[in-house]
């Protein structure tokens with residue numbers, strides 16, 4: 210593995226996804242999103258994760274243009290929101306207009322809502338038309354993935370799910386399904402939205418390596434072959450969260466972290482989705 214901001218992972222459609230992404234959920238539209246995304250791009254992140262429902266696509270697009278980077282240098286992900294399943298392609302066009310781009314690198318179905326199989330067909334069409342270069346899903350558990358596999362030949366390139374050591378064992382079945390189907394896992398809320406950063410095991414491992422608990426969580430994610438999407442509005446933390454090359458967790462430390470599973474979800478749990 211090279212440096213974290215230049216490493217990529219191969220998707221099942223042959224494209225390469227930057228191994229670290231920058232999350233933008235709860236970043237307010239306007240200056241907060243623009244400043245955070247610009248800081249992230251300056252710090253070397255080359256993968257920005259937004260969504261229609263975050264309400265900040267315009268600001269993500271503005272920060273990208275402001276950075277001076279060329280469009281192909283930055284991987285842009287957005288998501289189809291639940292309310293838009295009656296008109297998925299129109300929703301994508303709106304996202305493209307707000308982002309100010311001709312296509313996104315990855316378009317994800319945000320949640321496995323009722324019309325998901327029809328919407329997936331529309332997403333496949335968007336990929337054929339080049340509006341979304343890769344397509345995937347989010348918050349899909351094994352039963353949702355198996356249902357999709359039975360109805361479509363196109364396997365999602367990515368499944369974006371909540372994932373940290375505190376949820377790892379609980380998601381074992383979904384992780385196995387993704388591995389079997391060749392789906393890359395993106396880890397959302399990799400920092401538990403801050404909820405477990407003071408856990409004593411994390412603090413002990415962090416102190417040993419002279420890093421922060423957040424850096425330990427992100428390193429765990431990378432070493433478990435997940436693509437973490439940390440979010441911060443704080444410039445120092447944005448930079449620190451991408452500064453992960455100076456240490457490696459041992460197998461023993463990885464196993465200690467794995468054992469922290471407590472089924473922790475910090476948002477809505479897809480176990481409740483039909």
Ligand SMILES: NC(=O)c1ccc[n+]([C@@H]2O[C@H](COP(=O)([O-])OP(=O)(O)OC[C@H]3O[C@@H](n4cnc5c(N)ncnc54)[C@H](OP(=O)(O)O)[C@@H]3O)[C@@H](O)[C@H]2O)c1
Nearest residue numbers: 232233234258397398399400401402423439440441442446
């Ligand atoms: N597909 C989905 O359904 C879904 C759901 C949730 C999230 N996501 C994606 O995943 C991304 C990340 O998840 P998330 O935003 O829920 O939470 P997260 O990245 O786990 O945590 C963000 C929180 O951690 C704090 N933080 C960040 N770096 C820190 C550090 N080094 N030390 C201490 N605190 C730190 C941030 O505060 P400061 O801003 O003050 O630093 C913020 O409060 C989202 O932004 C979004 O792109 C997707």
